[in-house]
Each structure stands twice: as C-alpha cells, then as structure tokens.
Amino acid sequence: MSKQILTRRDALKAAGGTAGILGLAGCSGGSSEGSSDSTETSGSTETAGSTATTSSSGEEVNAAFIYQAEVGDVGWDRAHEDARQIVTEEYDWLNTEFSEAVAPGDVQRVIEQYISSGMDVIFGTTFGYMDPMANMAPDYPDTIFEHCSGFRTEENMGRYYGRLYQARYLCGVAAGLLTESNQLGYVAAFPIPELIRQINAFVEGARSVNPDVTAEIRWTNAWVDPPAVTQAVNALTSNGADVINNHQTTTAATQTAAENEAWAFTYTTSMAEAGGDYYGNSAVFNWEEFYGPTLEAIHEGAWGSDAYWDGLDAGVVGLGDWGPQIPDDVISEVETVQEELVSGDRTVWQDTQFEGESDSFLFSEMQSYVEGINGEVPSS
Amino acid sequence: MPGAGFFAGLANATVNASTVLILAGLGELISERAGVLNLGVEGMMLVGALTGFITTVITGNYWLGLGVAILAGGAMSLIHAFLCISLNSDQAVSGIMLTLLGTGLTTFFGNSYSGNSVSGFPERTLPIVGDLLVEIPILGPALFQSTVTDYAALLLVPVVWLFLYRTNIGLELISVGEDPETADTMGVDVFKMRYLAVIIGGALAGAAGAHLSLAFNQIWSASMTAGRGWIAVALVIFARWRPERILLGAYLFGLFNALQLYSQALDFSLGAGTPLAGVLNPVIDFVMNPTIMSTYPYLATLLVLVITVIRAENRELAQPSALVQSYSRETD
Amino acid sequence: MQVDVDLEARTEVPRWMAYGTPVFTVLAALSVSAVALAALDVDPIAAYEIMFVQTLTTEFGLTETIAKGVPLIFTGLAVYLPLKAQLWNIGAEGQLFIGAVAGTWIGLNVSLPIFALLPLMFVGAGVAGALWVAIPAWLRAKWGINEIITTLLFTFVAADLKNYVVRGPMQAPGANFPQTAQLPAAGQLPVIPGIGFPSGIVIAVVFVALTYLLVNHTRLGYEITFIGANDRAAEQAGMSTYRIYLFVLMVGGAFAGFAGISEISGVQTRLRAFFAPGYGFTAIPIALLGRNGAFRVLLAALFFAVIFVGGSSLQTLLSVPAAIVDIIQALIILFLITAEFFKRYRVSLSLERDPGAEPRGKRPEGEI
Structure with a gap:
C-alpha cells in the first residue's frame, strides 16, 4: 500500500x-x-x-x-x-x-x-x-x-x-522454455488493464512454447514497496514458481528471485545487477x-x-541484454518469435479470448486473465 | 483448503514482516518511556537504510554497514533530542520535520544507488541446536532460518525488558517519563536520561532500516520503508508501552501484512447455496480487500486504545505520564 | 551534547522578537541552503532571486502562489484553531482526503447550478472532515487520549479509504487507471474575472477573517485561548474543556475538508488515487509560524506557497534537483522551531525562582 x-x-x-x-x-x-x-x-x-505548427525548418x-x-x-x-x-x-x-x-x-x-x-x-x-x-x-x-x-x-x-506487452510476450517465450516446474510467478502493483495486459501477454508467450505452463499473480497494491515485493516473491517461489516477472519500480523482485534461485524477468530498464546469474531479461522502452x-x-x-x-516493429519497445546464464537456444527461439511478431506471422492475442479485439479494448477494457493463470482479477 | 505449506509460508512472511517493526518499535518505546515522542521514525529508518547500504556497497562489509546505520539513526535522533529536550520544542513538530528531512536527504543522495544491490546478511540457522529447531513444522523455518538482524530483534525484546525494569538506569529512564520533576529531585539527570533514550530510539530505527536494505531486501530504493516507520509508532501504542507486547503486536501486524499477499491464493466467498451469501460476500470482499487490510494495524491500535481507556478500572492507559511534555528545570 | 542552562519563560515577547524571529529564521535557513546550492554549482543569489523576487513580482508567480496558498491556508487554520486550545491536529492530511472524497462525490452525483453545487460540495467536504476527526476529538475530550497519535492514525486509515474508493466505487467507468470522472463545470471553482486569481482565495480569506473574529472577539474564542493557556484554571472557572476540545478539533477538521475540496475543485478537477499533496503536514509549521493570529496563518501559508512555487521554478530554470527544495523546506522548519525557543525563553544564569514560569505544552498530571 x-x-x-x-x-x-x-x-x-x-x-x-x-x-x-x-x-x-x-x-x-x-x-x-x-x-x-x-x-x-x-x-x-x-x-x-504534414501540418507544421511551429519551428520552420532548420531552426x-x-x-x-x-x-x-x-x-x-x-x-x-x-x-x-x-x-x-x-x-x-x-x-x-x-x-x-x-x-x-x-x-x-x-x-x-x-x-x-x-x-x-x-x-x-x-x-x-x-x-x-x-x-x-x-x-x-x-x-x-x-x-x-x-x-x-x-x-x-x-x-x-x-x-x-x-x-510493452509485446516485449513481455517475448520474456514469456523465454520463461516458457526455461521453466522446469512449469509454474511462473508474477509480482504486480495494481490490478488495472495496463498491468493485466502485460501479465496476459507474458503468460501467452510462455504457453505458446510450453502449453503446460500455469502462472500465479500476487498484487502488492503499491508501486514501490520492496519488502512487500520480497514477501510476494517468496510466496510464489515456495509454491513452486521457478520464473518470476515483476511490475513494481524496484529491483526487489529481481533480487529476491535470484536469491531463491528462480529466473528473474522485469521491465522498463535493465536490472541485470540485481539478478546476477539468474537474470533473464527486461521488457524495455527505447x-x-x-x-x-x-x-x-x-x-x-x-x-x-x-x-x-x-511496438517491437518500431523498436520503441524491445528486450534488453540477456542474463549471463540464458542458453543460446532460448535466445535464438525468442529472436525467431520476435521476427514473427514483427512480420505479422504471429500475434500476441491469437487463440485467446482477446483475438480480434480493438486497440481501445486492449488499452482500457482488458479485465480478465487468459487461460493458464490461477484465480481471477481482484475486484478493485 | 490450504495445506501445511501455506501456513509455513504465512508464518515465515509474518516473522519476516515483524523484525523491522520490533526493532523500530522497541526504539520508539524506549524514547517514549522517557517522555519523548519521536514521529521521525520513518525518516530515521530511511537514513539508516541508505547509509548502511552505501557503506556496504563501498566497503563490502555489511557489519560495518549496520554499524554506520545505527550511528546515522542515532545522529538523526540527536537533532530531535536537542530540539525537544534542550530547546523544549514541540515534539510532534520536530518529529514530522525529521521525517521530511530524512525522506528528502535519502531521496537525493540515494538516487544513484537505486539500481545497486549488495550481498548482505545471509540467512543462517543457529549454531548447535539450529538444525533441530528448523525441523519444527511450520514455525521452525520461519523462526530459525533467519538473518542475524532477525535474531537480534527477538533477543532485544527480553533485553529491553530487563534494561527497563531490572536496571537502575532503566528505572530512572522510566521515572523521567512518568514524573520528571520528582525524578530530578531524586537526583536523576532528566536531560541526560532523555537524550540517552532518544538516541537509543534513533539507533534502533537506523538498525531497522539497515535490516531492510542489508538483510531483507539487500537493495536501496527511495522510500523503501513504505510507511513501516508509522506502523512502528502505532505499535508502541498498541503495546501500551510494554516491550513484551511489542513482540506480540509486531507479529499481529506482521500477520496482517502477510495476509494481504497470502489471502490472494484463497477464496473466502461463500458458496451460492449458503444462507446470506448474497449479503455476506460483498462484506467479505470488502474486509479482505488488500487496501482495506492495510488499515488494520491502525484500526487495531485504535481499538486497543479505546477498549483500554473505557474498560479499565482505573482508566489508566499506561502511557508515560510525561509523554510529549517538555521539561525545564526551574529550581536549582 | 547537554545544554544545561536555566531558562526563564518570557512573560512578554519583545516586539522586535515577535516580528524579527520568523524573518531571522528564514534567513538562517536560506543561508544554510545557500551552501547546498553552491555545492551544486548553482549561484545562490540568482536562485533566491528566482525563488522570491520573480515569484512575488510577476503576475504568473503571484497567481500560482495564490493557487498554491488556498489549500495551505485552510490546512493552516485546521491546525491553528486546535493549537489555540493546546491541541495538535497532526491529522489534517487525512481530514483533507476525506473532504476531497466527499466533496468530489457530491460534485459528481448532484446536479445543481454552480452557485448551489459549489457551496454544497464545500459543506459536504467540511462535514466529512469534521466527522473524520470526531472520534479522535471525542477520545481526547472525554478520555484524555493524546490527539497527536489518534489524529495521525486516522490519517493513514483515510489514505487507504481514499485509495479504495477511487479504485473501486468512485472510479470513472471505462477508465483503466484509478481516478474519478472529471467534475462538471458547475463543480469547478472559477477564476476571478479580470484579475485571474483563483476564487478559492476569497473563500479562504473569508474563513481567516471569521477565525480571527472567533478567536479574538467572541466569548467562545476567549474560552479557547484560556483553556490553551491553562486548562486547569479554565475548568475551575467553570469552562468545559470537553466542549471546547470537540469544537476546535471538529472545526479544524472542517477546514481541512475545505482544503481537500478546494484543491480538487480549483486545481485538479478530478480525484486521483495517488492524490496526496502533503498540505496537511505542511500546515504544522504554518500553524507554528502563525500561532499568534489567524492573519499570520494566512501570511505563513502564502510564504510556504512561495517556497513551493519558487522552488519548482528553481528546477525548471536552473535545473536544481527536486529533492533540494524539500531539504530547504525541512531546514526552514528546523530553524523555525529552534527560534521558537529563543522567543519563548530567556536563557539566563539567574537562580531566581519564578513560579509563573511553566513551560508551554505541560499538561496536568494524569492527563495524557
């Protein structure tokens, strides 16, 4: 809070x-x-x-x-x-x-x-x-x-x-390939469509390469609360999650996941130092x-x-640098998926209940989980 | 129905959440027992967390980090002590100022450390008996697979109790909080005693901050205490100024905190066939809402206040009688 | 670090000191801050010229200062009035939240023309703020439970409640982020035609004047001040501390509620979950600076408004980090409370005993 x-x-x-x-x-x-x-x-x-309002050329x-x-x-x-x-x-x-x-x-x-x-x-x-x-x-x-x-x-x-959810999807592909327990964990801030969209994309990415994957979400109800994040990651890993993704503005999730020997993914900027050998990647803005x-x-x-x-096609979102221990075949698989997304051969929401939804739906109305996520989106 | 693993996790999270409250709460308790309310706990914790973190980043020695955090917390509290004890300033104002100052300073100086992490205090079992204790179902790993700061917090509860009630200096400290005039007449140095109490309080708040940045999270993040300093202030009242009840209260508040996360794996709503399900389910939803749950430590504290005052025979709250009163020597 | 000197409370504060102290305080704080600024390669003279001279001499600066001043005046009064009776309303921020929630709810759900809707929103916010502090007030008045602690506890509860309603029942439909719908035009405080100042300042000044009249020219105000000076003597004189304590805290809560709705209605136009302006806490040094009169509260609030507005100018014009402005603010408060001491006490080596010299803030035995 x-x-x-x-x-x-x-x-x-x-x-x-x-x-x-x-x-x-x-x-x-x-x-x-x-x-x-x-x-x-x-x-x-x-x-x-083409309509210029100010700044004539060259100034x-x-x-x-x-x-x-x-x-x-x-x-x-x-x-x-x-x-x-x-x-x-x-x-x-x-x-x-x-x-x-x-x-x-x-x-x-x-x-x-x-x-x-x-x-x-x-x-x-x-x-x-x-x-x-x-x-x-x-x-x-x-x-x-x-x-x-x-x-x-x-x-x-x-x-x-x-x-950014496209980059989350790529992290999901890596997570689906890396997980051995087939359980993913995700620490999130508030249950609003922006976050739900990214969670769904991550899980979809994982399930696109590994249909057995399930995911568990923990809402911390704060943008910055490192102790709560650490508690949430502990809860997720003790339930068997071996890949953790993060949506709070702190390195706490990455750090704790690495301590608990779970792969750590995150967002907005690289958090490689906090993840050490267990660092996966970050869905970043460029x-x-x-x-x-x-x-x-x-x-x-x-x-x-x-x-x-x-999105990915313009490069305004993408992945950061991979962690030191991510196998090459995982990286190359993710790169293949990225090319498919950019070319349009694959879309994030294909085969989900959101396939064919409008942009405005994706942005402001996504209020439910895709298949594979335990539980339901909290009511408020 | 949740199994043993769920309760083990819940117990572990409860204990984890309580350490920082025990440390900061005991510190605030000592300060208040001497008559000085310090609302700067949050600020002192942040300063402790950051200075300890930076020290550890630079030297690689987390013990040194903890030491610096304790000193820094004590130094922050010295400002409060000087203003409130020597200059008779309003304790509430000075404490709020301390939190403002601590938050501002740590945000500014901590900015370039928010991506760093350190290798801090590791989790350890106790020597000799540790391996046995950790086998205790549910509570074993929670209590006996911990960092030094966790153990230290637990140990400090009886230590503070003994200090306050079984040493001369502790009894003098209490007397200063109850009746400074009389204590002064009896030869107790009121000023010295209050300085001591406030500085111990600051040192423990600094240690609480260091526990977060060096043991529990092992990162620095601006405002990483996220209001725990204020919960520590509430905890002292909840405990009605008794160190042993700090432990109890810290576990209760820690449980509230842990439940916010752990209740998400459970479904409390009544089935469709249950009588009154339609009425009760929205109530359950509201009560179990994580945002609403984060008010529980404060509501519990208010409840304790109200019940104690209204039901106790002598209407005694056990609050130090001279709390928030400044003292100046008029006779000499 | 022990300062062991004899103190004598001043029976009368010298005139030069009453006016000189705040000025001296601020100058001292600014000199210390100047060192910090210089360390950041910022010319302190240029910085203070921007911070004060430009803020106070340009139309832009004045308008912004007044806009920022409105909620600070209200929260300043919210702390000032209880302080007259020696009570600290530390929880003005929580009362502000509740006032903002109640006033916004009325603005969004009641359809009335502007001249009726705005007053109704203010009344609703005021009542909500007063009710929010009613329990701490009652606990203090009836049972002597320290109001510093209870008003503070209620602030945290208020913050969570506000977050809950804005993310739940009051969230704008179809929006994916936690905020209410925008207030209708009839629910937004207009600017004063011609001068362009926010009209909230008029309401604020009216309440400053009313508070002044209440405290200085009514029987009730006399009782408040009397109880603040010596609650025991007041009880012996037949005054009811119970009634006065309830009154000052609840009126204070209403003022804080006004602050909340004036900010939503005049500046923000909708309530966001993360609305937490901190005005209720800034009010504490404001009331301390202005404790000698409602109009001084007004001046103190405007002074802090200048610090905020001028401080953010430092950032935009000189690239001074945001946290430095906070540190300057904390330093001013620090020096302020230090100076209070010298105003109240004469430090002397005299061994005389002055039975009338009771330190301020002392409460009778058994009271908490």
Whole structure:
C-alpha cells in the first residue's frame, strides 16, 4: 500500500516511476482518436502528419521533459531520461531541459514556465498530466505538446505510448522454455488493464512454447514497496514458481528471485545487477525511437498531431541484454518469435479470448486473465 | 483448503514482516518511556537504510554497514533530542520535520544507488541446536532460518525488558517519563536520561532500516520503508508501552501484512447455496480487500486504545505520564 | 551534547522578537541552503532571486502562489484553531482526503447550478472532515487520549479509504487507471474575472477573517485561548474543556475538508488515487509560524506557497534537483522551531525562582 503520505515527495515516489503504466488509448474523450486496428503488430496509427505548427525548418528546437518522480537508476522515468540524453547527444540543433517530481496538480505551472522560457516542445511523461496538457494546448498554439500514455489529443498535442506487452510476450517465450516446474510467478502493483495486459501477454508467450505452463499473480497494491515485493516473491517461489516477472519500480523482485534461485524477468530498464546469474531479461522502452523522429519532424517543420502506439516493429519497445546464464537456444527461439511478431506471422492475442479485439479494448477494457493463470482479477 | 505449506509460508512472511517493526518499535518505546515522542521514525529508518547500504556497497562489509546505520539513526535522533529536550520544542513538530528531512536527504543522495544491490546478511540457522529447531513444522523455518538482524530483534525484546525494569538506569529512564520533576529531585539527570533514550530510539530505527536494505531486501530504493516507520509508532501504542507486547503486536501486524499477499491464493466467498451469501460476500470482499487490510494495524491500535481507556478500572492507559511534555528545570 | 542552562519563560515577547524571529529564521535557513546550492554549482543569489523576487513580482508567480496558498491556508487554520486550545491536529492530511472524497462525490452525483453545487460540495467536504476527526476529538475530550497519535492514525486509515474508493466505487467507468470522472463545470471553482486569481482565495480569506473574529472577539474564542493557556484554571472557572476540545478539533477538521475540496475543485478537477499533496503536514509549521493570529496563518501559508512555487521554478530554470527544495523546506522548519525557543525563553544564569514560569505544552498530571 502506498502509505507514504507524509511528504509530497513520498507521494510522488509512490505514484511515479510507473505512472505511465496507467496509460491507455482510447475510448473516451479525445478529439482525435487513434487507430483502432486490431492487429497489434501493425502498430501505430497515423505517421507524422504534414501540418507544421511551429519551428520552420532548420531552426534550433528547445524541448522540455517533465517526469512525475525523481529519476533514479531504474524504472519508468529512467527510461525517458536515458532517451532524452541520447537525443540531446544526437542532434546539435536540440536543447533539452527536464523537471522531475512534478505532481499532476503542479504541471500546468511548470509548463507555463517552460513556455515562457522559450521551449518549443513539451513532453509530459505520465498519465496524470493529460488533462492539464490538453486544457493548455489550445491556449498555446505555438507550442507542441506530446503526452505519453493518455488518450486525449489536440491540434498541437499528440500522444504516444509503446506496446510493452509485446516485449513481455517475448520474456514469456523465454520463461516458457526455461521453466522446469512449469509454474511462473508474477509480482504486480495494481490490478488495472495496463498491468493485466502485460501479465496476459507474458503468460501467452510462455504457453505458446510450453502449453503446460500455469502462472500465479500476487498484487502488492503499491508501486514501490520492496519488502512487500520480497514477501510476494517468496510466496510464489515456495509454491513452486521457478520464473518470476515483476511490475513494481524496484529491483526487489529481481533480487529476491535470484536469491531463491528462480529466473528473474522485469521491465522498463535493465536490472541485470540485481539478478546476477539468474537474470533473464527486461521488457524495455527505447523512447529515443519515438523522441528522435518526432524531434526531427519538428525540426523540419513537418510535425503533426498524431496518436503513436508502436511496438517491437518500431523498436520503441524491445528486450534488453540477456542474463549471463540464458542458453543460446532460448535466445535464438525468442529472436525467431520476435521476427514473427514483427512480420505479422504471429500475434500476441491469437487463440485467446482477446483475438480480434480493438486497440481501445486492449488499452482500457482488458479485465480478465487468459487461460493458464490461477484465480481471477481482484475486484478493485 | 490450504495445506501445511501455506501456513509455513504465512508464518515465515509474518516473522519476516515483524523484525523491522520490533526493532523500530522497541526504539520508539524506549524514547517514549522517557517522555519523548519521536514521529521521525520513518525518516530515521530511511537514513539508516541508505547509509548502511552505501557503506556496504563501498566497503563490502555489511557489519560495518549496520554499524554506520545505527550511528546515522542515532545522529538523526540527536537533532530531535536537542530540539525537544534542550530547546523544549514541540515534539510532534520536530518529529514530522525529521521525517521530511530524512525522506528528502535519502531521496537525493540515494538516487544513484537505486539500481545497486549488495550481498548482505545471509540467512543462517543457529549454531548447535539450529538444525533441530528448523525441523519444527511450520514455525521452525520461519523462526530459525533467519538473518542475524532477525535474531537480534527477538533477543532485544527480553533485553529491553530487563534494561527497563531490572536496571537502575532503566528505572530512572522510566521515572523521567512518568514524573520528571520528582525524578530530578531524586537526583536523576532528566536531560541526560532523555537524550540517552532518544538516541537509543534513533539507533534502533537506523538498525531497522539497515535490516531492510542489508538483510531483507539487500537493495536501496527511495522510500523503501513504505510507511513501516508509522506502523512502528502505532505499535508502541498498541503495546501500551510494554516491550513484551511489542513482540506480540509486531507479529499481529506482521500477520496482517502477510495476509494481504497470502489471502490472494484463497477464496473466502461463500458458496451460492449458503444462507446470506448474497449479503455476506460483498462484506467479505470488502474486509479482505488488500487496501482495506492495510488499515488494520491502525484500526487495531485504535481499538486497543479505546477498549483500554473505557474498560479499565482505573482508566489508566499506561502511557508515560510525561509523554510529549517538555521539561525545564526551574529550581536549582 | 547537554545544554544545561536555566531558562526563564518570557512573560512578554519583545516586539522586535515577535516580528524579527520568523524573518531571522528564514534567513538562517536560506543561508544554510545557500551552501547546498553552491555545492551544486548553482549561484545562490540568482536562485533566491528566482525563488522570491520573480515569484512575488510577476503576475504568473503571484497567481500560482495564490493557487498554491488556498489549500495551505485552510490546512493552516485546521491546525491553528486546535493549537489555540493546546491541541495538535497532526491529522489534517487525512481530514483533507476525506473532504476531497466527499466533496468530489457530491460534485459528481448532484446536479445543481454552480452557485448551489459549489457551496454544497464545500459543506459536504467540511462535514466529512469534521466527522473524520470526531472520534479522535471525542477520545481526547472525554478520555484524555493524546490527539497527536489518534489524529495521525486516522490519517493513514483515510489514505487507504481514499485509495479504495477511487479504485473501486468512485472510479470513472471505462477508465483503466484509478481516478474519478472529471467534475462538471458547475463543480469547478472559477477564476476571478479580470484579475485571474483563483476564487478559492476569497473563500479562504473569508474563513481567516471569521477565525480571527472567533478567536479574538467572541466569548467562545476567549474560552479557547484560556483553556490553551491553562486548562486547569479554565475548568475551575467553570469552562468545559470537553466542549471546547470537540469544537476546535471538529472545526479544524472542517477546514481541512475545505482544503481537500478546494484543491480538487480549483486545481485538479478530478480525484486521483495517488492524490496526496502533503498540505496537511505542511500546515504544522504554518500553524507554528502563525500561532499568534489567524492573519499570520494566512501570511505563513502564502510564504510556504512561495517556497513551493519558487522552488519548482528553481528546477525548471536552473535545473536544481527536486529533492533540494524539500531539504530547504525541512531546514526552514528546523530553524523555525529552534527560534521558537529563543522567543519563548530567556536563557539566563539567574537562580531566581519564578513560579509563573511553566513551560508551554505541560499538561496536568494524569492527563495524557
């Protein structure tokens, strides 16, 4: 439980790091809806349009990145911050700034300040920023807004997200090949569609190569609570799970899984050090694959508001480096599956109750487990 | 129906969750017995967790890490002691400030350590009898396959009890919390005694933090205490300021905590045929909801407070009479 | 580390000290923070120019300060009023949560025009906040159970309840993230036409004035202050501490409830599960700074608003890490309570005995 209510910072920590997981695309609201095609591998929607709103070609671009939590060594904000540093390095016409630990109630002020100090683009990286950004966008037509993980867009506000569940599926393939007990464990934060989607994809990946696999989920009801995560992993491994996956912004699950001699998978950034010899891999975001082309489009005056939801094909999500003890045949099998996903020969949801569902369903309405997962999704 | 493995796991999780509460709770208890409420437990724990962790990362020696954590917790509490004992500041305000400061400092300085992990205190069985004890069904592995800090916490319960009730210095400490004027008249150095109590409290909070970062989790993560410092504050009240009840309370709170995870493997709802199933099932759902379950330590504490005060013959809470009172010598 | 000196409570705080202390305190805290800033290669003068001068001299800075100040004024009053009777309402944050939940629920479920809906939301939030503190208040008034502990315990329960309802019964349908639906336009506090300030400030100032009148110009206020100064003497004089304790804590709870709904209605427009602004805790130093009068609470709340707003400017304009702003805030509180000491006591070597010099915060025997 996020009981940290004492300080503003505590609260941000609890909510942050992971805030993007609250994302969805969507169904309700939003003036320009994204694509609703159902083959997830075909990925995104409109590519960068043609209506330029600012920044005629060749000028310098000033971009501000706003994060909900302090940027630590791992986690959601770290992934965005790494990408910011990569693109800042990459383009000599690009200047960037960032603010961390900005609560949704404070983001409007921070954006106004950035705009008055000459920023051309604002990247808001947590779901809670959606309303303030969408409300501000019409008042600042010369500024470009890009919001991660939400469903609202405006003339000068785009939205973006990555299909991390595809990378989770690949981790699942590896897990299905690695497990000897045929039991997987998964430590998760809150039972919301974003997490359920990733859990389902992981289990589907495992069952695609090993139909005997079953999985057990433990909800910790906190984004950051390392002691609770450790308890949850202990519970899962003592029940026989020999592969653990993680959805909390801490290395605790990876660390404890390794101690209990279970393979450890995780997400957003690499946590290889915590996993040691038992480290599997991480489903990571490579946000530079979005920030780079987007900033280039802005630089060239070719940016248009769109809804970006790409996956493995665009490289915006993927796997990190493999752990030291993962056998080569497992890695090559995962690579084959990755190629199939990218080419469209295979989809994550084929042969499940979700086959053929729309993107908006996948984002905001997935509330049940696929076959092979014990129990039911908790009611709240 | 859950089997022995389930209960063994539950027992283990309960014991695991309780160590940090025992350490921090005993520390807070000592401080309060001397009349000083310290609401900075969460902040001191975080400082202990981080300093112990960094020390261990740099030196590779977790004993040194634990030592530094204890010193750092004690140093943090010294601020509280100075403000509340020497300057007669409001204890509540100073404690809250300490938590703010501890959270801010550890978030800032711990930022670049959040991906590191250390090899900390290993789980061990006790020498000689350990191999036998660990064979005890259900409770054996929970109690006797543990880290040094787990054992130390258990050992500290009788030690603190003996210290408080069977040593002169302990009795003086209690007297300072009950009636500082009289204690002063009897020649007890009220200031020294309160400083001592607050610093022991901080040191134990630091140790509790180090238990998390060096023994239980062996990682650093900002705000990793996740509110356990506050539960320790509640625990002292739940225990009505008695060290032996700290142990009991820590296990009860630890059980609440463990149940949040372990109840997920169980289905408590009544079958369709059961009478009143339609009425009772939503109630069971609500009561067993993990978010609602995390309020139980606080509700249990309130319940103990209310029952004790309303039902006890003498309406005595057993709270140190001079708690949150500052003391200044007016006669000399 | 023992400071063993004789202290004498000041019967009267010198005028220069009453006004000089807060100023001195803040300056001292800022000097220490300056060292930290300099260590981060940030010019402290430039930093403080941004933090204070720019915040207070630009329209943007002023508007934002006032927006941030509204909930802080309310929570400041929520701690201030009980403090007048020597009670610490440490749990204003929990009362704020409950007020936010109740007020948001009304805003989402009651259909009324704005001039009726907004007052109803505030009343609902106030009643909810008052009821939330009723049990700790009763335990204190009837049984003498320390309100510091009970109000704090209730805060953690409130936080979990809020998380529960926002993820369960009050979650917006069709949304996959824990938040309520957006308040209708009639449930959102407008800005003052012409000046662009949030209208919550008007409500806040009205309640500051009402609190001032209550404390300084009514019989009830006299009793509150009397009980705060000496509860035993007050009982002997026929005053009911029971009634006063219930009153100050529950009115304080109502103020905290106002803080919750003013923030949701005026700034956030919907309640999120992770809503935890910490205003209820910032209120504690605010009440300490402003303990001598409701209008000083207002000033203290605005001062902390400047620290928040100016602090985040430091981040956007000078790339100062966010945690530094927190540390500056903690330092200000630290110096503040240190300075309180010098204001209250004259450190002297005199051996005289002053029977009237009872340290503040002392309670009669047997009371807890």
